[in-house]
Amino acid sequence: MKTVLVTGATSGIGEACARAFAGAGWRVVGTGRRADRLRALVDDLGADCFHPCVFDVRDEAMRDAALDALPEGFAGIDCLVNNAGLALGAAPAQQSNLGDWKTMIETNVTALASLTHKLLPVLIARKGAVIMLSSVAATYPYVGGNVYGGTKAFVRQFALGLRSDLSGTGVRVTSIEPGMVETEFTLVRNGGDRMAADKLYAGVNPLTGADIAETVLWVASLPPHMNINALEIMPVNQSFAGFQVARTDT
Ligand code: NDP
Numbered sequence: 001m002k003t004v005l006v007t008g009a010t011s012g013i014g015e016a017c018a019r020a021f022a023g024a025g026w027r028v029v030g031t032g033r034r035a036d037r038l039r040a041l042v043d044d045l046g047a048d049c050f051h052p053c054v055f056d057v058r059d060e061a062m063r064d065a066a067l068d069a070l071p072e073g074f075a076g077i078d079c080l081v082n083n084a085g086l087a088l089g090a091a092p093a094q095q096s097n098l099g100d101w102k103t104m105i106e107t108n109v110t111a112l113a114s115l116t117h118k119l120l121p122v123l124i125a126r127k128g129a130v131i132m133l134s135s136v137a138a139t140y141p142y143v144g145g146n147v148y149g150g151t152k153a154f155v156r157q158f159a160l161g162l163r164s165d166l167s168g169t170g171v172r173v174t175s176i177e178p179g180m181v182e183t184e185f186t187l188v189r190n191g192g193d194r195m196a197a198d199k200l201y202a203g204v205n206p207l208t209g210a211d212i213a214e215t216v217l218w219v220a221s222l223p224p225h226m227n228i229n230a231l232e233i234m235p236v237n238q239s240f241a242g243f244q245v246a247r248t249d250t
């Protein structure tokens with residue numbers, strides 16, 4: 001039986017990944033700050049299948065204490081799903097909050113790189129896999145995407161770089177790059193404004209966490225000689241628009 005570690009399993013894509021991997025017979029280590037959500041997953045999936053780890057991904061000491069104490073059966077990680085992340089704010093850079101920028105960088109970049117660094121030895125020993133949640137925002141800029149898009153571009157390029165470094169180890173690395181997925185993402189981005197979140201998704205038929213989880217599980221379940229490098233996924237109703245033009249003196 002294989003074990004997957006899913007960061008950010010308390011909501012959205014991460015929670016759906018935990019459920020999908022558990023359904024496919026994997027042992028799941030799920031992380032997040034909201035202990036009650038992780039406890040609910042233990043109740044749903046069973047303590048033999050799901051092990052909760054409560055920590056903030058930015059807190060390395062708390063993270064290490066939890067991961068270094070994983071019970072037997074959950075300790076050998078075969079697949080790391082680097083999912084925990086967030087966007088804060090959607091204002092243009094010149095009107096953005098610097099604290100929000102730092103939180104996004106610490107969570108989406110620093111913590112993700114640090115956890116990957118910690119788990120690389122076990123992943124190499126087990127010829128495992130790293131699956132990163134990047135975003136279409138890594139490739140396609142939009143107004144208000146600024147630092148969030150920058151963090152996701154880091155995730156994509158880090159994944160591709162790892163592919164190079166891990167040549168010959170048998171470790172697989174994938175960057176998953178979704179467009180609009182209806183989760184708590186927009187609620188978090190807009191400071192808990194439920195109406196703003198509902199408005200964004202209204203009438204779009206957006207992707208669901210389960211859609212992305214199905215893809216993540218598929219990537220992890222492919223024969224060991226196959227590596228999906230990067231994968232963009234969007235709802236049919238989301239697509240591309242043109243450049244913007246400012247008519248000024250400059
Ligand atoms: P959700 O807000 O629903 O879930 C985010 C998860 O990340 C939660 O489980 C949350 O757990 C966890 N998390 C956030 N910050 C921290 C932290 N400091 N420490 C520990 N855990 C943290 O959003 P999604 O499911 O949509 O997002 C998952 C990933 O997918 C993100 O990386 C996001 O950038 C990416 N993505 C999302 C898209 C979308 O449209 N929804 C599109 C493309 C990519 P808790 O709060 O309990 O700590």
Ligand code: 8X3
Nearest residue numbers: 135136137178179180
């Ligand atoms: C989330 C998708 O388009 O809101 O990564 O940036 S988007």
